[in-house]
Amino acid sequence: MRTIPYLGGKSRYIDTIRSGINALDPSGDKRLLDLFAGSGSVALSVAKEREVVANDIQSYSRVLVNGYSRRMENSPEDYWQDVAAEASSYLDDERISHLVAWERSVFDRSDVNGIVAMLSRGSGMAHGATSVWAQLGLRNQDGLNKLVMTRYYGGVYFSYEQSVWLDAAIAVARRMPEPQVDVGLTLAMRFASNLVTSVGGHYAQPVQVLSRSGVPKDKVALKVAKRRVAFDPGGLLSVAMNHLASVPIELPVRGETADFREAIEQHGANSVIYADPPYTREHYSRFYHILETIAIGDEPGLTYSNLGGGLVPSKGLYRVERHQSAFSIVSQAQAAFNDLFGMARQCNASMLLSYSPIAGGETARPRSVALPTLMELASRHYESVEIVVIDGARHARLNRRDVSQAAPEGAEVLVYCAP
Numbered sequence: 001m002r003t004i005p006y007l008g009g010k011s012r013y014i015d016t017i018r019s020g021i022n023a024l025d026p027s028g029d030k031r032l033l034d035l036f037a038g039s040g041s042v043a044l045s046v047a048k049e050r051e052v053v054a055n056d057i058q059s060y061s062r063v064l065v066n067g068y069s070r071r072m073e074n075s076p077e078d079y080w081q082d083v084a085a086e087a088s089s090y091l092d093d094e095r096i097s098h099l100v101a102w103e104r105s106v107f108d109r110s111d112v113n114g115i116v117a118m119l120s121r122g123s124g125m126a127h128g129a130t131s132v133w134a135q136l137g138l139r140n141q142d143g144l145n146k147l148v149m150t151r152y153y154g155g156v157y158f159s160y161e162q163s164v165w166l167d168a169a170i171a172v173a174r175r176m177p178e179p180q181v182d183v184g185l186t187l188a189m190r191f192a193s194n195l196v197t198s199v200g201g202h203y204a205q206p207v208q209v210l211s212r213s214g215v216p217k218d219k220v221a222l223k224v225a226k227r228r229v230a231f232d233p234g235g236l237l238s239v240a241m242n243h244l245a246s247v248p249i250e251l252p253v254r255g256e257t258a259d260f261r262e263a264i265e266q267h268g269a270n271s272v273i274y275a276d277p278p279y280t281r282e283h284y285s286r287f288y289h290i291l292e293t294i295a296i297g298d299e300p301g302l303t304y305s306n307l308g309g310g311l312v313p314s315k316g317l318y319r320v321e322r323h324q325s326a327f328s329i330v331s332q333a334q335a336a337f338n339d340l341f342g343m344a345r346q347c348n349a350s351m352l353l354s355y356s357p358i359a360g361g362e363t364a365r366p367r368s369v370a371l372p373t374l375m376e377l378a379s380r381h382y383e384s385v386e387i388v389v390i391d392g393a394r395h396a397r398l399n400r401r402d403v404s405q406a407a408p409e410g411a412e413v414l415v416y417c418a419p
Contacts, residue, residue, distance in 0.1 A: 001014075001040075001041050001044045001045050001068065001246075002039075002041055003039045003040050003041060003044070003064050003068055003186075003190075004039055004064065004189060004190060004193045004291075005193055005201055005202070006038060006039035006041070007202065007284070007287055008038070008276075008278075008284075008356050009038070009039055009041055010041055010042050010276065010354065011041050013354075013390060013412060014041065014042065014045045016388075016390060016414065017042055017046075017274065017352065017354070017414070018045060018046055018049070020352045020388070020414050020416065021046060021272055021274060021352055022049075023416070024272050024350040024351075024352055024416065024418060025272040025350065028049060028050050030050070030270055030271055030272045031050060031051040031052060031053060031267070031270065031271050031272075032046050032047075032050055032051070032052045032053070032271065032272055032273075032274055033052075033053050033055065033263065033264070033267045033268060033271040033272070033273045033274070033349070034046075034052060034053070034054045034055060034274045034276075035055050035056075035260045035263055035264070035273060035274070035275045035276075035277070035340075036055075036056055036260065036275060036276045036277045036278075037054035037055060037056040037061045037062075037065055037255065038056060038058075038061055038276065038284070039061070039064055040054055040061060040064045040065040040068060040255070042274060042276070043065055043253055043255075044065065044068050044069060044251065044253060046274075047069065047251040047252055047253035048251065050252075051252045051253070052251075052252065052253040052254070053253075053254055053256060053263070053267045053271070054253055054254065054255045054256070055255075055256045055257070055258055055260065055263040055267075056255075056256075056257065057257065057258070057259055057260070057323050057325070058257070058284070058285065058288065058292055058295075058323060059257050059292055059295035059296050060189065060288055060291040060292050060294065060295040061255065061257070062182070062255035062256055062257045062295070063182045063185045063186055063189065063255070063294075063295045064186055064189065064255070065253060065254075065255030066182035066183075066186075066254070066255040067182045067183045067184075067185060067186025067187070067189075067243075068186060068243075068246075068247060068251075069247070069250060069251035069253045069255075070179060070180070070182070070183050070247065070250060071183075071244075071247055071249075071250060072180070072183050072240065072243060072244050072247070073177075073180055073183075074176075074180075076237055076240035076241045076243075076244055077237070079172070079184075079187075079237075079240050080234075080236055080237040080240060082172045083165065083168045083169050083172050083236060084168075084233065086168035086169075086171050086172055087164055087165045087167075087168035087233070090146075090147060090150075090164050090167065090168060091164060093143075093144070095138045095140070095141075095144070096144075096147070096150070096160075096164060098136060098138065099132075099133070099136065099138060099150075099154075099160045100160050100161045100164065102114075102132075102136055103118065103155075103159060103160045103161060104161075106118065106225075107225050107228065107229040110222060110225065112216055112218050112221050112222065113216065115209070115221040115222070115224065115225045116209045116210065116216045116217075116221050117132050117135070118132055118155040118156075118159075118160075119155065119156060119206065119207055119209045119221065119224060120209055120210055121155075122154060122155015122156045122160075123151075123152055123153065123154070123155060123156050123313075123317060124138070124141060124150075124151045124152075124154070125151050125152045125302060126152065126156075126302055126313040126317050127313070132155055145299075146167060146171055147163075147164065147167045148167065148170075148293065148299065148300070149163040149164075149166045149167045149170070149192075149290075149294075150163040150164055150166075150167050152293075152300065152302075152317060153290060153317060156206045156317060157196050157197065157198055157203060157206060157290065157317075158192075158195050158196060158197070158228075159228040159231060161231060162195045162228065162231050165191075165233050165236065166188060166191060166192055166195070169184070169187060169188040169191055169236060170185065170188045170294055170297070172184060173185045173187065173188055174297060182255070183243075185294060185295060186243070187236070187239055187240055187243060188294055189291050189294055189295075190239050190243070191235070191236050191239050192290065192291065192294065194235060194239065195231070195235075196290075197224050197227055197228065200287075202287040202288065203286075203287060203288060203289055203290040203291070203316065204286045204287045204316045205315060205316060206315065206316070206317075207220060207224055208220075209221045209224070260275075260277070260340060261339060261343060264340075264343045264344055264347060264349075265343070268343065268344060268346075268347030268349050269347050269348070269349070271347070271349050272349060272350050272351070272352070273344050273349050273350070273351040273352070274351070274352050274353075274354075275340060275344075275351060275352070275353045275354070276353070276354040276356065277325070277327040277336075277337075277340070278325050278327050278328045278368075279327065279328075279355065279356055279367045279368055279369070280328060280367055280368060284325070285322045285323045285324070285325075286316055286318055286322065289316070289318050289319045289322055292319065292322075293319055300319035300320065300321075301319060301320035301321075302314065302317060302318070302319070302320065303318045303319070303320055303322070327368060328368055329368070330368050333368040333369045334369055334373065334377065337369060337374060337377050337378075338377050338380070341377055341378050341380065341381040341382065341417065342380075342381050344381075344417070345381040345382055345417075345419065348419055350416075350417060350418045350419065351382075351415075351417040352414060352415070352416060352417075353378075353414070353415040353417065354412070354413070354414060354415075355367075355371060355374065355387075355412070355413035355414070355415055356412060356413075371387075371413065374415070375387070375415070378415060378417050381417075382417040382418060382419060383418070383419060384416070384417070384418040384419075385415065385416070385417050386415070386416045387413050387414065387415050387416070388413070388414045388416070389411050389412075389413050390411065390412040390413065390414065
């Protein structure tokens with residue numbers, strides 16, 4: 001099951017992964033502990049066959065797993081009416097209506113300078129006195145606490161009108177009965193994923209509409225505007241209807257937010273473990289920080305770069321509290337893997353581990369731990385360690401001595417660890 005567009009997602013390998021899990025526990029009696037659930041695609045697929053605990057340090061993962069495993073209680077039509085009423089109340093505020101009216105005028109006139117301003121300094125929180133908000137005399141943001149998406153990311157990642165509707169969807173989700181909150185937040189995340197205009201379709205790099213010398217990129221700006229001007233709030237109704245159709249039954253899966261060590265301590269016994277930690281220096285948190293803010297529901301704040309004396313906001317407008325995985329830090333990665341294998345083995349849990357080369361695009365990045373080293377670490381704790389290289393439709397089963405010769409840098413690999 002594919003929940004949202006996700007870097008390193010395992011949707012195309014689901015059948016192979018599920019077969020690997022079943023090979024480690026043919027009885028099907030043990031639950032699956034998915035330690036790094038990410039978008040939830042593996043956990044949700046396996047939950048059709050066995051009980052699953054889907055863990056991740058990122059809160060958005062918990063939301064997606066719970067949201068995709070629970071039926072929506074409201075009708076899509078009633079849900080959309082609630083969001084529309086909420087969005088209308090936001091647009092009644094003169095500051096927000098002025099911002100949206102200015103944006104529509106810019107789009108109608110194909111005003112390249114206005115579009116460039118929106119994309120390069122559109123954030124009311126990040127760009128201060130140079131922002132579009134300040135340009136329009138909208139510096140006072142009192143009473144707009146609920147509009148986090150609009151204040152932080154409007155103009156940059158979404159149009160202002162889109163961000164208002166996204167804020168409305170989040171507010172409606174927060175008012176739902178507790179078991180349904182994650183369903184509502186999942187709809188908001190799906191809506192955000194459909195709307196975002198950025199490099200790569202994630203939240204690490206806004207579209208760059210100025211050259212290094214500061215010259216506007218007219219074609220790029222107009223392309224973004226063309227996509228945004230086509231915005232239809234009814235798209236959220238389509239998301240809700242699609243969600244209702246894609247979750248026909250409740251699934252025996254529970255999303256949780258914890259460090260992998262805590263998850264193993266709590267759930268490792270009587271489980272088969274699936275682990276898909278990050279393997280490169282790219283921290284996933286930077287690609288999905290906006291989804292994390294939706295999940296947590298806080299005031300995210302902003303991180304700043306070292307430029308301009310530390311006064312320049314990070315290009316991605318990253319939130320202040322952003323997880324940095326030990327698996328992605330070369331100096332810490334081996335110790336993290338050793339903990340992973342050691343703690344799982346102490347629970348007598350078999351483990352299927354994905355070894356993935358790609359984190360930041362379609363080009364393979366250097367891994368933080370080389371495969372032979374990873375195999376050596378696994379073998380310190382497990383009696384049986386085998387790997388399967390997945391190269392398109394071809395699977396090659398290797399032993400430790402074959403690894404460095406037969407596992408190409410760009411290949412997807414499954415490591416079978418059994419007591």
